[in-house]
Amino acid sequence: MKELPKVYDPKAVEKKIYDMWLQGGYFKGKIDPEKEPFTIVIPPPNVTGQLHLGHAFDETLQDVLIRVKRMQGYSALWVPGTDHAGIATQIKVEESLREQGISRHDLGREKFLEKVWEWKEKYGGRIVEQLKTLGSSCDWDRLRFTMDEGCSRAVREVFVSLYEKGLIYKGERIINWCPKCRTALSDAEVEHEEKEGKFWHIKYPVKDSDEYVVVATTRPETMLGDTAVAVHPEDKRYRHLIGKKVVLPLMNREIPVIADEYVDMELGTGCVKMTPSHDPNDFEVGQRHNLQQILVMDEEARINENGGKYAGLDRYEARKQVVKDLEEQGYLVKVEPHVHSVGSCYRCDTIVEPVTSPQWFVRMEPLAKEALEVVRDGRIKFVPERFVKNYTNWMENAHDWCISRQLWWGHQIPAWYCADCGHITVSREDPDKCEKCGSTNITRDEDVLDTWFSSALWPFSTLGWPDKTPDLEYFYPTSVLVTGYDILFFWVARMIFSGLEHTKQVPFRTVLFHGLIRDEKGRKMSKSLGNGVDPMEVIETYGADALRFNIITGNSPGNDMRYYNERCEAMRNFANKIWNASRFVLMNLTIGKNELPEKLELEDKWILSKLNSLAKEVNENIDKFELGIAANKIYDFIWDNYCDWYIELTKPRLNGEDEEAKIGAQKVLLYVLTETLKLLHPFMPFITEEIWQALPHEGEALMIENYPEFNEAIDFPEDEAKFEIIMNAIRAVRTRRAEMNVPPSKWPHLTIVTSKKDVFKAGLTYLSKLAFAGEVTITGTQPDVMEGLVGVITNDAKLYMPLAELVDIEKERERIQKELKTAAENLRRTESKLSNQGFLAKAPEEVVTAEKERAEKLRALIENLEDSLKALN
RNA sequence: GGACGAUUAGCUCAGCUGGUAGAGCACCCGCUUGACGUGCGGGUGGUCACAGGUUCGAGUCCUGUAUCGUCCACCA
Numbered sequence: 010m011k012e013l014p015k016v017y018d019p020k021a022v023e024k025k026i027y028d029m030w031l032q033g034g035y036f037k038g039k040i041d042p043e044k045e046p047f048t049i050v051i052p053p054p055n056v057t058g059q060l061h062l063g064h065a066f067d068e069t070l071q072d073v074l075i076r077v078k079r080m081q082g083y084s085a086l087w088v089p090g091t092d093h094a095g096i097a098t099q100i101k102v103e104e105s106l107r108e109q110g111i112s113r114h115d116l117g118r119e120k121f122l123e124k125v126w127e128w129k130e131k132y133g134g135r136i137v138e139q140l141k142t143l144g145s146s147c148d149w150d151r152l153r154f155t156m157d158e159g160c161s162r163a164v165r166e167v168f169v170s171l172y173e174k175g176l177i178y179k180g181e182r183i184i185n186w187c188p189k190c191r192t193a194l195s196d197a198e199v200e201h202e203e204k205e206g207k208f209w210h211i212k213y214p215v216k217d218s219d220e221y222v223v224v225a226t227t228r229p230e231t232m233l234g235d236t237a238v239a240v241h242p243e244d245k246r247y248r249h250l251i252g253k254k255v256v257l258p259l260m261n262r263e264i265p266v267i268a269d270e271y272v273d274m275e276l277g278t279g280c281v282k283m284t285p286s287h288d289p290n291d292f293e294v295g296q297r298h299n300l301q302q303i304l305v306m307d308e309e310a311r312i313n314e315n316g317g318k319y320a321g322l323d324r325y326e327a328r329k330q331v332v333k334d335l336e337e338q339g340y341l342v343k344v345e346p347h348v349h350s351v352g353s354c355y356r357c358d359t360i361v362e363p364v365t366s367p368q369w370f371v372r373m374e375p376l377a378k379e380a381l382e383v384v385r386d387g388r389i390k391f392v393p394e395r396f397v398k399n400y401t402n403w404m405e406n407a408h409d410w411c412i413s414r415q416l417w418w419g420h421q422i423p424a425w426y427c428a429d430c431g432h433i434t435v436s437r438e439d440p441d442k443c444e445k446c447g448s449t450n451i452t453r454d455e456d457v458l459d460t461w462f463s464s465a466l467w468p469f470s471t472l473g474w475p476d477k478t479p480d481l482e483y484f485y486p487t488s489v490l491v492t493g494y495d496i497l498f499f500w501v502a503r504m505i506f507s508g509l510e511h512t513k514q515v516p517f518r519t520v521l522f523h524g525l526i527r528d529e530k531g532r533k534m535s536k537s538l539g540n541g542v543d544p545m546e547v548i549e550t551y552g553a554d555a556l557r558f559n560i561i562t563g564n565s566p567g568n569d570m571r572y573y574n575e576r577c578e579a580m581r582n583f584a585n586k587i588w589n590a591s592r593f594v595l596m597n598l599t600i601g602k603n604e605l606p607e608k609l610e611l612e613d614k615w616i617l618s619k620l621n622s623l624a625k626e627v628n629e630n631i632d633k634f635e636l637g638i639a640a641n642k643i644y645d646f647i648w649d650n651y652c653d654w655y656i657e658l659t660k661p662r663l664n665g666e667d668e669e670a671k672i673g674a675q676k677v678l679l680y681v682l683t684e685t686l687k688l689l690h691p692f693m694p695f696i697t698e699e700i701w702q703a704l705p706h707e708g709e710a711l712m713i714e715n716y717p718e719f720n721e722a723i724d725f726p727e728d729e730a731k732f733e734i735i736m737n738a739i740r741a742v743r744t745r746r747a748e749m750n751v752p753p754s755k756w757p758h759l760t761i762v763t764s765k766k767d768v769f770k771a772g773l774t775y776l777s778k779l780a781f782a783g784e785v786t787i788t789g790t791q792p793d794v795m796e797g798l799v800g801v802i803t804n805d806a807k808l809y810m811p812l813a814e815l816v817d818i819e820k821e822r823e824r825i826q827k828e829l830k831t832a833a834e835n836l837r838r839t840e841s842k843l844s845n846q847g848f849l850a851k852a853p854e855e856v857v858t859a860e861k862e863r864a865e866k867l868r869a870l871i872e873n874l875e876d877s878l879k880a881l882n
Numbered sequence: 883g884g885a886c887g888a889u890u891a892g893c894u895c896a897g898c899u900g901g902u903a904g905a906g907c908a909c910c911c912g913c914u915u916g917a918c919g920u921g922c923g924g925g926u927g928g929u930c931a932c933a934g935g936u937u938c939g940a941g942u943c944c945u946g947u948a949u950c951g952u953c954c955a956c957c958a
Contacts, residue, residue: 016920183956201954208958225958239958272958281958289956349957363956395886402885402954494953524887529894531951562906563895568887569952571894579906582920593917633898641896641905656917664916740924746912747924753913838902847938856901856939863902 013595013703017588019552022699027141029698035079035713036146038086040483047083048487049075050468051147052500053155056091057098057132060139062526062534062560062572063493065544069557070523070636071491072145076691077631078488079146080716086484087146088471090153091133095460096190096356099418102128118417118455125418139545144553144694146712153471155463156420163470164420164463165437167511172424172435176372176510177412179424179433183292184368184411185361187354188310188324192415193368195459196408197498199352199361208347209332212340213238213282216254216263222247223342224282227349229335230327232257233316234305235264237283239294242268244279258340259331260317267298286365302365308415310362324362369413369422369456377404380506383515389505390519392634393567396494403498410503412459419457427451465503468516475511490517493525494567521634524569526560531571542572554693555580561692562640583644584696587689590652591700594678597663599671601705605680605723606673610662611771613677614725615732616655619646620681625719627688640692647685654736655681661774679704684717734765734805735772741801742780742808748824749799749815756783760792763806782810795880802873804866822878829874836867 014021030036038048049071054064071087079085102125103113113121133154140147153160171177185194209229214221222238235257240247247266254263264283271294272281285295286304295302305316312319312327319327335341352361381404383389384397391397413422425434427443428450434440442449466474468490472481486508492501501520508516527533528540535541547556558580564570609617623646630639655678662674683704690697690711701711708714738761751757759782761769769776769787777785792798797813799821842848842860849857 013917015918017918227958271956277958283958288958290958291956293956347957350955398885399953406955408956498954525952565896568895573894573907575907576894578920582918585920586918589918589921591917596917630898635898637896638898645905652918653922657915657922660916743923744925748911750912753915753923835902842902842938845938849938851938852901859901 013588013592013700015589015592017552017585017696019554019584019695020549023142023144023548023553023695026695026698027144030146030710030712031149033710033713035710036087036148037150038088038148038484039084040479041084044082044084046484046488047075047078047085048088048484049086049489049491050088050471050487051090052490052492052496053090053092053153053464053467054136055094055097056129056136056154057101058094058136060136060143060544062542062544062547064136064140065143065556066523066526066560066570067491067493068140068143068145069560070521071489072143072557072694073561073636073691074489074491074521074631076146076694076712077716079712080687080691080714082715084483086148086151088151088153089137089140089145089147089149090155090467090471091136092464093129093154093156093419093460095414095416095419095457096192097460098125098128099416100190100356102418113417121417142545142548142553144557146694151471155460155467159473160463160466160470161420163466163474164458165423166475167466167507168420168423168458168462169435169437170511171371176375177369178372179367179369181365181367182370182409182411183286183289183363184366185352185354186308186310186364186366187357187359187361188308189357189359190354190416191308193366193411193413194354194361195411195461197461198355200355201350201352203348204351206347206349206351208345209335210278210342210344211258211282211335212342213255213257213280215250215266216256218253220250222250222255222266222280223278224280225277226282227347228287228328229331230312230319230324231284231287231305232282232331233260233312233319233327234284234286234303235260235262235282236285236295236301236303237264237298238266239269239272239281239283240266240279241272241274242270244272244274246279258338259334267294267300269294269297287363289363292365304365306362306364368411369424369458370409370411373407373409376506376510377407379509380404380502383505383509389515389517392519392521396497396520396522396567399494399497400502404502407502410459412462413454413456414459415455416457419460420463422454422456422458424454425451426454461499461503464500465507466511468504468508469512485512485516486514487517489519489521491521491523494522495525497522519634522567524564524567527569527571529571529573534572542574547574547577551577551581552584552695554584554696558583558640558644558693562637562644564637566634566637583648584693586652587647587686587693587696587700590647590656591682591703593656594675594682595703598675598679598705600675600679603679603683603705603707604676606676608669608673609677610670610673611728611732611735612655612658612775613673614728616650616677616681617723618725618729619650620684620717621720621723624684624688624717628716628718636692643685643689643692647689651681651685657779658775661778686711687714687717690714731765731768732772734768734803735775737803738769738801738806738808739776739780741803742782742810745799745801745810746781749812751781751812751815753781755812756781757810757812758782758784758786760786760788760798760809761806762788762791762809764789765805769806795876798880800873800877800880802870802877804870807873825874825878829871829878832867832871832874836864836871839864839867 075085075087185199187194206227208225210223210225212221212223238255250266251268253266257264283291283294285292285300286302303315305312307313310324312322314320354361384400425440427448429448430446432443432445434444443451468487469485472485474481504516555577559576563576626642627639659674659678662670686697686701698711763769766787776782797811798809799812801808839860
């Protein structure tokens, strides 16, 4: 039999075990018509990124699910992959080039892209290796990348087909512009934050009149692009001005006063400046009134040539100057403090500028309809359910999705502009001429697609779509999508409508949302705060299993969790506990086969029955995605039931003379341990596999064994209850001894007075060993002489020990009186319940019965306590 | 302006469909108990944020309030 070291060393086994799994090919998803498929696609991490705790959370949940399903007999497939992460990656490469004093423009598009691919090759493997370190059982042969050939083809197909259906269009619209990344962003990519700002009230004089109107703005520099002032059509104050002109200060441009219902008469002065090129609302109004659009900023948000003397100034410089000039020229009425929401780029945190720009959009309304239905009617289930509301709200109000980005890294848009006729050719194959006029003078759109455009296709592009592959046929729709709630809109929503539109099926049946991992102060982990915890370091210190178990048990579905090293330490200790329990079993093992003995002792039945309930409950919890609860139950079973009780209980047999009893104990020890390792395996794959390999076994690997489930053959609820009676007695004696500071060397005679003599007889040896009893007498009648005896009372017995010399009478009296008091209080409450007619009439029978029993026991207890009190005198 | 989440032991968190509150860590008292001191036995500690309501019975369901947090919203 194999010797295990005294302390579990994860570093010595994790790598070895992982390689063994790879060798065995156990991660491979195989099409098997006999089996039901279970598929997960990984939320692809940034190809050049590093694993952080958020990933670790995500991957652990997925790995637990996929391992459980694999063991349950499904044909399990977990598709891994990485994301090209357009902006994020491009920024990184540009930064590294900048250190060498090079900009991407110096290199040109083609050379720059070469650099990015090099970068991808250099760092692309890192995160994959880190996923393996965690234990992820992905099918690595199917590793995908959002810009690999297949995914690119899927992107192209989707773009063209949506264009053909009129669901993708190009238009000049207001979009969010990031002046630092110099690209358009979608609404989802803008983070809004309430900020202290100012509200500037400005006079606009009415032309040929002494009158003026006052408008207010939070962004005075945009007035350079004002092309109208709007009032409400029914506003009596301004009705006479409608159709007249006002003179735009500083620019001296005459702009019309228009009437539009958009204006709220109650708000401010009731006059609104219109800047159609720099405000989404104004843009809408502008469309209705055919207003001129004047863009006053360039792509770095500096004032452009349309901004008169302010041209060249940065937007905030321009703001200062504009305000100063307005003030000097007497146009500034007042300045108020004002809190308003400011949007920033989610990648670089620069404040975005709403500007009009020609971009590509996906029309959301037609796509949203079914995407809403499938979630409402449960064809896609959200766990926890509350996220349905977020989703619905977003989907119902989603604006058209701006998908073009002014970047180089990504899927270039397959659209060609004809220089001769202006037609746009959108095509699956690169065209060499305009499809309309045949001119060869065509140029391809420079822009690339939003990263999330390709991610949206991930569940089916990774399975071979647009081809009708056997994989797609078998493994799609996928089963569960596991992801953080923070990318519900970015990704989950878009996968849903994309899946429906292109595959006519839901992309997944269930979405399991998890929260964010925060630092110990509850803050988001971020680079700028420097509070990030590197999972690789955690694994180095505590082992992957400890990290996984910490993450799984430390949270409830959908909620954020704080990361504590202390918890990892506790989980490492747990791993060590299992390790040593297994060592114990191994060093006592003389058998080579795992089977249950013919004859089972009471405690055997107890542990087997406990194990059986555990298996049942764990399966139920996992079905409901309550992974943390399942893991906790396994933890408790191993530590409390198996280690602290059962192992101790087997020692008399193992160390005794009776060969049959010895073998019997070994068999049950081995059986229960093996089943427990199976239950625990998905959560702590490495240590369980390592131990299993050291135990007598038949299969190749624990990870492909069958997951335990409820088994009638080891279900002994009555014996389980009987044994609990003995356990209670043992606990009561221990408590008593501890209270009285009885030295461990003292093993007094124990007299048990009980009506359940059989039960106690069956547990005789264990009573003496675990309750430190010298001799044990089991009787149905009270001892004749009570003097000098110390009593303990349980629900089923009175136990006496001759320990009088250790008793401090005063203390003892106090103790009993205290116990008496609580017992009396409990009895009072129980009796008041039982005298309540409503309770008797309406509570379920078993609750009433339980209450009656409780009352009886309390009465007996009180009687016993009173006797003991008397005996003290 | 909406929506959601949190509020339970000193700390971090569990607590499913309502039946007299749990874990880990911390703390206190014991223990060289032949698997494990990364351990063993015992223990202290909670009017489950607050106010109402439903119910025989409410951390658990309903309504409202407070504090903290998050998301959404075209709030000149």
